[in-house]
Amino acid sequence: LYLDEPLLKTVTNFPDSLYIVYMYNGKVTSIPNYPAGFTHLILHETGLTSIPTLPSTLRVLDLIGNKGITSLPGLNNTTNTLELFQVSDNSIPSPPDLSAFQSLNNVYINENKWTGFKFNNSKVSIFQAMGNRFDTVPDLNPALVMTHIRLDRNKLTFADLIKLDVQGIQKPSGQFTYTYENQDSLGTKITTTLNQGANFTIDLDIDDALTSNV
Numbered sequence: 685l686y687l688d689e690p691l692l693k694t695v696t697n698f699p700d701s702l703y704i705v706y707m708y709n710g711k712v713t714s715i716p717n718y719p720a721g722f723t724h725l726i727l728h729e730t731g732l733t734s735i736p737t738l739p740s741t742l743r744v745l746d747l748i749g750n751k752g753i754t755s756l757p758g759l760n761n762t763t764n765t766l767e768l769f770q771v772s773d774n775s776i777p778s779p780p781d782l783s784a785f786q787s788l789n790n791v792y793i794n795e796n797k798w799t800g801f802k803f804n805n806s807k808v809s810i811f812q813a814m815g816n817r818f819d820t821v822p823d824l825n826p827a828l829v830m831t832h833i834r835l836d837r838n839k840l841t842f843a844d845l846i847k848l849d850v851q852g853i854q855k856p857s858g859q860f861t862y863t864y865e866n867q868d869s870l871g872t873k874i875t876t877t878l879n880q881g882a883n884f885t886i887d888l889d890i891d892d893a894l895t896s897n898v
Contacts, residue, residue: 687712738762746770756780772796813838821848832861839868
């Protein structure tokens with residue numbers, strides 16, 4: 685079911701045979717309970733302030749730009765089925781713990797201002813957490829075959845970023861994306877005054893074994 689009707693404010697019921705809802709509507713303020721076997725909930729920029737309890741059959745949870753939604757009732761019902769967790773640019777105050785979720789392979793949590801995130805990393809191939817406040821890198825399984833890691837606009841340091849890059853994660857040739865630009869702060873600001881003509885060695889504070897940029 686695809687709903688993109690700008691005048692629609694309320695959805696009173698879903699057909700019993702429905703298993704996918706894609707709604708892009710800023711005025712909808714309520715939706716009914718999901719029918720049996722429901723698998724895909726996709727809500728983009730709606731006027732919802734809450735959603736019904738998530739069913740144990742859910743495979744895709746895709747919530748982008750729903751500023752009124754502050755919680756995910758029944759999320760733990762989906763520990764064995766949820767494959768895609770897309771909760772970007774919302775108002776959920778703290779991240780849920782997805783450590784027990786066995787089927788996750790795509791995680792998108794951009795623009796939430798969260799300081800960290802726990803998830804089961806046994807199958808994840810795409811992890812995006814741009815625009816948050818991470819000050820440590822997530823724990824990713826070295827046995828993973830990752831295709832995308834995006835950590836732009838967080839609070840990570842050079843040491844954090846390099847630690848993640850050398851964990852031994854398998855990177856398919858031509859398919860791997862790892863971006864981390866525009867961190868809040870990289871190291872400590874130091875002011876050095878030199879006499880004219882003096883030599884200066886820069887320590888990039890990346891690797892303890894490397895103290896020179898020469």
